[in-house]
Every structure is written in structure tokens, then in C-alpha cells.
Amino acid sequence: MGEVEEEFIQAPEHRPKPDITHAEGIPLIDLSPLNSQESDTNSLARLVAEIGEACEKWGFLQVINNGVPSKVREKIELASKEFFALPKEEKKKTSRNEVNLFGYSDFEITKSVRDWKEVFDCTIDNPTIIYASDEPDDEELKELTNQWPEYPPDLRDVCEAYATEMQKLTHKLLGLISMSLGLPKDRLSGFFKNQTSFMRLNYYPACPAPELALGLGRHKDAGAMTILVQDDVGGLEVRRKSDGEWIFVKPIPDSYIVNVGDLIQVWSNDKYESVEHRVTVNPEKERFSIPFFINPSHSIWVEPLKELINEQNPSKYKGYSWGKFYATRKLSNFKKLNTENIQAHHFKL
Ligand SMILES: O=C(O)CCC(=O)C(=O)O
Ligand SMILES: [Fe+2]
Numbered sequence: 001m002g003e004v005e006e007e008f009i010q011a012p013e014h015r016p017k018p019d020i021t022h023a024e025g026i027p028l029i030d031l032s033p034l035n036s037q038e039s040d041t042n043s044l045a046r047l048v049a050e051i052g053e054a055c056e057k058w059g060f061l062q063v064i065n066n067g068v069p070s071k072v073r074e075k076i077e078l079a080s081k082e083f084f085a086l087p088k089e090e091k092k093k094t095s096r097n098e099v100n101l102f103g104y105s106d107f108e109i110t111k112s113v114r115d116w117k118e119v120f121d122c123t124i125d126n127p128t129i130i131y132a133s134d135e136p137d138d139e140e141l142k143e144l145t146n147q148w149p150e151y152p153p154d155l156r157d158v159c160e161a162y163a164t165e166m167q168k169l170t171h172k173l174l175g176l177i178s179m180s181l182g183l184p185k186d187r188l189s190g191f192f193k194n195q196t197s198f199m200r201l202n203y204y205p206a207c208p209a210p211e212l213a214l215g216l217g218r219h220k221d222a223g224a225m226t227i228l229v230q231d232d233v234g235g236l237e238v239r240r241k242s243d244g245e246w247i248f249v250k251p252i253p254d255s256y257i258v259n260v261g262d263l264i265q266v267w268s269n270d271k272y273e274s275v276e277h278r279v280t281v282n283p284e285k286e287r288f289s290i291p292f293f294i295n296p297s298h299s300i301w302v303e304p305l306k307e308l309i310n311e312q313n314p315s316k317y318k319g320y321s322w323g324k325f326y327a328t329r330k331l332s333n334f335k336k337l338n339t340e341n342i343q344a345h346h347f348k349l
Contacts, residue, residue, distance in 0.1 A: 003209040007114040010214055014111075016237070016280040018211065020248045026238065027054040028252065032065040034172055051173075052180030055260050055268075059275030060238050062255045067172070068165045070254060073229060075158040076201075080288055082152040084118060084203040094147045096121060101330050102198065103147040108333070110217030116281050117215050120201040122146045124163050128196055130298050134328040136321075141298070163199060166227055166292040170197075173225065173258060174294075181268055183307060188267070191224070191296035196326055202289045204235065207281035215279035215287070221261040222329060222344065223295035228257040233287040239276040246278070262344035263296065266317050269304035274344070298323030302347075320347045 029050050033043040054061035083091070088106070096103035106118045127143035148156040171189060178187040204215035215235055230236055236249040236257070249257060265274045281287070296302075303319035328342045 004116075004207065004213050008116055008209075008213040010113055010212060010217065014113075014214070014218060015212060016210070016214065017246065020237070020246075020280075025240070025247070026058055026249060027061045028255070029054060029061050029063050030065050031063050031067065031172065034176075035065065035067055048176055048179045051176045055177065055180065055264075055272040058238070058241065059260045059273050060249070060277075061258050062249075062252055063169075063173075063258060064252070064255045066169055066254075066256055068169060068256065072158075072161050072165050073254075075154075076162040076290060077229075077231065077288060079152050079155045079158045080120075080201040080203070080290065083120060083149060083155055083201065084288075086149075086151055090151065091118070091120075091149070094120070094149045096147075096333075098331070100147050101144055101333075104149075105333075108216075110214075110219050113214070113217050115216045116204060116207050116213045117279075118203045118205070121198055122148075122159055122200075124167070124197045124199065125195055128198070129194060130196060130330070131323045131327040134324060134331055136324060159199065162290070163292070166199070169227060169256065170225070170292075170294050173227070177225075177264065177272075181271065181305075181308065183305070187305070187307075188224075191300050192294070194297040194299070196295040196298055196322070197223070197293060198295070199290065199292045202279075202287075202291065204279060204281050204287040204289075206284055206286050208283065210281045210283050213281060215281045218276050218278040220274040220276055220343075221259060221291075221293065222263075222325070223261045223293045224263040224267075225261050225294045226259050227292045227294070228259070228289060230257065230289040231287060233282060233285045235280045235282065235287050236289070237278050237280060241273065241275060261294075263302055263322070266302050266344055266347070267305050267308075269308050269313060270316050271308070295326065296322050298326060302344075316349055317344075317347050318349055320344075 033047045091104045094103040102121045108115045132140040132142040174188045175185040232251045237246045240247050260272045262274045300322040304315045309315045
């Protein structure tokens with residue numbers, strides 16, 4: 001076991017399997033009905049039904065003809081490679097810390113095991129408002145802004161251009177998800193005014209012990225929804241709802257992977273579940289990915305949507321403050337936790 005340090009080694013039951021199962025099932029959804037001006041009501045209704053089915057059966061889907069220009073994606077992928085290729089001392093000039101929660105880090109722990117990765121985080125709203133502390137009664141707020149490295153000099157511009165495109169895609173998807181729940185198109189979008197959304201550049205270096213370590217341990221995304229772009233190396237695995245099997249998500253050029261996060265699970269009162277996923281590493285190849293985490297305002301109280309609950313389908317959650325949840329999560333990056341990190345399922349009734 002000497003090939004990687006102890007802190008990266010997963011317990012035997014969480015190690016990747018040598019024979020990966022390829023996902024035929026993760027639905028591939030064509031968003032072109034949204035792009036044409038006079039798209040007929042039938043094609044839109046079909047799209048809404050496909051989205052609903054994917055959210056219910058998989059919690060994951062991939063979208064093509066998504067309206068995101070390839071150039072915007074190519075530029076951020078290139079800039080990300082340039083940034084992570086820099087010497088560690090250079091990258092560490094933008095290290096995130098308890099004051100600056102956004103920036104570079106080579107240290108993240110998921111479910112008590114260290115991930116084989118480096119990240120660069122930046123927030124979307126400038127500034128982003130969050131609660132200053134995780135104390136329930138402390139109303140003090142603080143403003144978060146980004147730190148940008150000197151190299152590559154265009155990193156800020158390409159991230160901002162990418163974020164603009166992701167916002168457009170976010171609102172298309174939130175509209176489709178709302179409609180698929182039988183709700184007005186704009187039912188969810190209001191939660192995202194003064195959002196706490198952020199994006200991350202992920203770098204998974206080649207790993208000498210891919211059978212022992214993971215690039216990112218099993219987890220669910222705590223926010224509303226995530227839109228991810230991955231390169232052609234592959235490594236993302238999703239836990240299939242039907243049988244709990246880990247399924248490899250095959251890279252598809254120009255597609256974006258979308259997954260339901262814990263908040264959509266709560267809002268939909270468990271109709272759409274947030275699904276576990278993880279990232280395996282490769283002995284020869286490094287891998288890059290870019291998740292865009294869509295999170296509501298710190299002021300949002302999270303609970304099942306009233307229209308979706310009734311006597312037959314009572315609320316499955318007690319409400320919680322997104323802002324306090326988020327502050328607890330963000331600050332926990334800088335604390336050594338002996339207990340499980342805060343999770344949406346802790347609010348289950
Ligand atoms: O790198 C990936 O493919 C997945 C990343 C992810 O799940 C996350 O950062 O939450
Ligand atoms: Fe994730």
C-alpha cells in the first residue's frame with residue numbers, strides 16, 4: 001500500500017471496482033426545442049416530460065444543444081490547464097482560507113478521506129452575501145469576493161464569460177424542472193436572487209494507486225443543482241438508483257451533465273432525489289472538470305413546496321435555513337471535524 005499516503009486510502013468497501021459498468025441509462029436530452037423561436041407546444045411538452053423522467057429515475061442527465069458556445073467552454077478548459085500546470089508556490093498565492101473562502105486548495109476531505117485533487121473556487125455574484133457565522137441566532141452577514149491569480153492573466157475573464165453562459169442554462173433548466181413538477185415555469189427562479197452559487201475548476205492528477213484512492217469521495221451535492229463539464233478522460237461515477245451499482249458517465253463532446261442537488265430533493269418532497277456520485281482517478285492521465293453549483297440566496301428557508309404536499313403526501317422535511325447550512329459547510333473546510341458534516345437528511349422528519 002506504499003504508493004500513496006495513508007490519508008488518501010479509501011476503506012475497502014468504497015474503493016473503485018476494477019471492472020467499471022458503463023452507463024447506457026443516463027438520459028441524453030436535446031434542448032433544441034428551447035432554442036427555436038416558434039417551438040411547438042408538443043416538442044416543449046415532450047422535453048418537460050423527458051426532464052421529469054430523468055430527474056425521477058436517475059437524478060442525473062446530460063444535455064446537448066444546450067446553447068453554450070463551444071468557444072466559451074474551450075477557453076475556460078485551456079485556462080484551467082494553464083493554472084494547474086503552475087508551480088505549487090504560484091498556485092498557493094491564491095489559497096483559500098477562513099477569510100477568503102474562494103481560491104485555490106489542494107486539500108479537501110470527503111467522508112473523512114482526502115481527495116486526490118486540486119481545486120480553484122470562485123463565486124458568481126460579486127459580492128456574494130452569506131452569514132458570517134454558523135451560530136443559529138447570529139444574523140451578522142459578510143460579503144465574499146474572489147481572488148484571481150496573476151497567471152494565466154485571462155482566468156478571470158474566461159470564468160466570468162463561462163458563468164454568464166451557465167446562468168442562462170441554469171434558468172432554462174430550472175424552468176423545465178418547475179414545469180415537470182406541474183408548477184409555473186418561474187416557480188423556482190425567485191430563490192436565486194442574491195444567489196450563493198459558485199463554480200470550481202477541478203484538477204485530478206494522475207494517481208499511482210487508482211485502486212485505493214478517489215479523486216473525489218462519494219457525496220451528494222448540497223445545493224439546488226449542479227451543471228458539470230468533464231473532459232474526455234472520464235472518471236465520474238453515479239450510483240444508480242435502481243440497484244445501487246456505480247455507473248461510469250461516458251464523456252460526450254459538447255454535453256453538460258446536470259444533477260439534482262439536495263435542495264431540489266427537499267423542494268420536491270423526495271420526488272426528485274439527489275444521487276450519490278464520486279470520481280475515480282487514472283494511473284496515466286490527469287483529468288479536468290468544472291462544476292457550476294447553483295445555490296439560492298442565504299435568506300432562503302428550505303422546505304417542501306406547498307403545492308406539492310397534501311394529506312396523502314405530507315411534508316417529509318422540517319425546514320432549514322440555507323444560509324446557516326451553507327455557512328456551516330463552508331466553515332467546516334477549515335475545521336477538523338470528528339462528526340459527519342451537516343447534510344440535508346438531518347432535517348428529515
Ligand atoms: O469531477 C467530477 O466529475 C465531479 C465533481 C463533483 O461531483 C463535485 O465537485 O461535486
Ligand atoms: Fe458533486
